[in-house]
Amino acid sequence: MKWLFLLLISTTTSAQEFDLVILNGKIIDGTGNSWYYGDIGIRDGKIAAIGQLGTANTLKSISAKGMVVTPGFIDVHAHIESSIFQKPSADNFIFDGVTTVVTGNCGSSFQSGIGEFLRKVDSTGTAINIATLVGHNTIREEVMQRAQRDPNESEQQLMEALVTKAMAEGATGMSTGLIYIPGTYAKTREIIGLARIVKANQGIYASHMRNEGNEIDAAIKETIEIGRATGIPVEISHFKLSGQRNWGGSNRTLGLIMAARKEGLDVTIDQYPYTASSTNLHVLLPSWVLAGGTDSMNYRLTNSAVFNSIRQEMLTKAKTDKRKNYAYAVVANCPGDSSLNGKSISDITKTNGRKPNIKNDIETVKQIILKGGAQMIYHSMNEEDVRNIMRYPFNMIASDAGVVYLPKSVPHPRAYGTNARVLAQYVRETNTISLEEAIRRMSSLPAQKFKFQSKGLLKPGMDADIVIFDPLTVRDNSTFDLPHQFSSGFRYVIVNGELTLENNTLTGARAGKALYGLAIPGKIP
Known part of the structure; x- marks a missing residue:
């Protein structure tokens, strides 16, 4: 009898039981490797198994036949510090396949502090996962207001202390907005001093550079120099060339990035797929x-x-x-x-x-x-440069957008259709990049850069952030004239194992989490 009792326990615990199984999908796992067919089993918010799983041991199943199954998209450049609390369902991001965003970009982060922001994310309950950078402009203005001068020694020390505090509270790195005040008044050495603190706390440096037009080469070189002086991983935000006189120069500007990487510097870029910017x-x-x-x-x-x-x-x-x-x-x-x-x-x-x-x-x-x-x-960019930058392999897709909740506004369509536009125009229609490569840029590459250790790949043990879409119909519908239109073709979006978009309909689930930087012991982003 004792032997039979142990056998029954063994048989019961070895059976695979899932909360959800995705069946018969064309799986693109985020690595850049080719697709393959399979099922994905989800349990307790994690990917539990991938293979031929069937439906015998699952609470719910969905058919992905004829569709692509990918990791949830990670938008590394967003501005949702306040808008996410106005509309925590983040509809425009969910309908574009985004399950994780990084906010606090362009030098501006939550005014009440990083710790308070991340706590508010978790207490509010958001549909998407959220990480944040600490903004240099926010720090500088707290210490120096909008003074147009260099910091004195005590001011520099106070800014460094505030950056240290922000990293200890969970920031994933520091951003600068060197076209905006007061960041535009900062010299390179000031930023290097702060970047050293971020580097010591395992963070990255993301920069809206000092210039994206006539003086772009000098701006890129300054950004690279900050990486060289500190050893910090560098992310250049919304990489572009503005102004007609600069059109056609993307081979030259990309060459500066390539040279830095050849030197051994961890420099990457991100891009939105439009010829217009917004600020x-x-x-x-x-x-x-x-x-x-x-x-x-x-x-x-x-x-x-x-x-x-x-x-x-x-x-x-x-x-x-x-x-x-x-x-x-x-x-x-x-x-x-x-x-x-x-x-x-x-x-x-x-x-x-x-x-x-x-x-x-x-x-x-x-x-x-x-x-x-x-x-x-x-409207200041050239389509050929956009495509050329799109082809660069160490380039992530990013919207540079917030959560849309103002219907009378006429926002940039990137707030609604960034990822869908890449998949429709630059993958399906112009073959600028392959589907597998596009998914890598939207998932594992940003996860690797921002050190999200449990996101960005479809493999057992990873968070179940998953997107299921029709590659033949996925499309951005938002235009400059009529921007308030969701993308189409995304059938299912799963965030931490919870169906958030089901059959093109929001479920109301808000399973997103605050993601903390690696400086926080015991927190795995």
């Missing part, structure tokens, strides 16, 4: 105009003598850029006047009864900024 209207002003905060800026804009200098500097830059007006700059969201949303600066100038030339457009820019500014879309 605020203030970037059209000379950076010195923004020093000291809003009151100081408004004084400079309304003082006729000072504004004459501002206008002349903007006219000179426009001439260098070969721009006759600001027709390339379109308002995405103007809180002070939503009637401007979707209109270009030149359109607004014309509506105001003035000829849309560069001088009058500068006046329009001033008036909008005095009313509180606007989020903009800038």
Whole structure:
């Protein structure tokens, strides 16, 4: 009897029991290797088995016949510090196959601190996993406000202490936004001092570089030098070439990245698949105009003598850029006047009864900024450069977007369709990259870079973040004119084992988790 009892226990515990089985899918595991057919068994939020599993020992099964099964997509460049709490279901990300995002980019992170942000993510319950960088601009402004100068010794030490604290609270690294204030006032040595702290805490350095147009080579070299001086892994954000005079230069700029990697420096890039960027209207002003905060800026804009200098500097830059007006700059969201949303600066100038030339457009820019500014879309890139950068193997796909919850805005379509656009246009339609390569760029490559040890691959023991889509119909539907449209073709999205999108319908599941950097003992991101 004792022998029979032990046999029954052995038989029961050896049986494979799953919460969910995905059947008959074309599996692309995230490594870049070719697809294969198989089933995936999920138990307790993890991938428990891959093979020919059947349905005998599962609570639920779904058929993936005719569809591709991949790791959940990891978006390494997002801005969701506040928007995720406005809409924790993160619909626009889920419908685009994204299960994990990295926020805190471009030098800006949660104002109340990294620890508070990550705790709030877990207490809120979000549909996606979230990691965050600590923003250099956020740190610098806390210590120095918007001062246009170098930090003194005590200020540098205080910034380093704040970065140390942020890493200890769970940041995955540090970001800079060297086109924005106050980061634009920082010298390279200041950033190197902070990057050394991040490196010591196993983090990475992600940078919106100082320039992405006429002075891009110098900006890339500065970013690489920070990596060389500290040994920190470097991620160059939304790699591009802005401005018509720079079009066709991507072989040269990519060559700088290749040379750095050949030297042994861990330098990678990310990209969104569009020829337009999106940022605020203030970037059209000379950076010195923004020093000291809003009151100081408004004084400079309304003082006729000072504004004459501002206008002349903007006219000179426009001439260098070969721009006759600001027709390339379109308002995405103007809180002070939503009637401007979707209109270009030149359109607004014309509506105001003035000829849309560069001088009058500068006046329009001033008036909008005095009313509180606007989020903009800038049509300034070349499709051939986008494709050339897309082919570079150490390049990740990233949206540079937030969670969309403002229906009256006219946001960049990348907020809805980044991954679907890559799969439709650059994989299926133009064969710019293979499907397996695209999935690697969206999964294991970002997981490796940001040290998410349990994500990015389909293999037993990994988190069950999984996307199932139809490779023949997946498509981005969001456009610049009509952006508020979800991607199509994604049938199922699973986050930590929970069906979050089922048969193209949100289930309401919010199984996402806060992901902590490696400086936190016992936390495996």
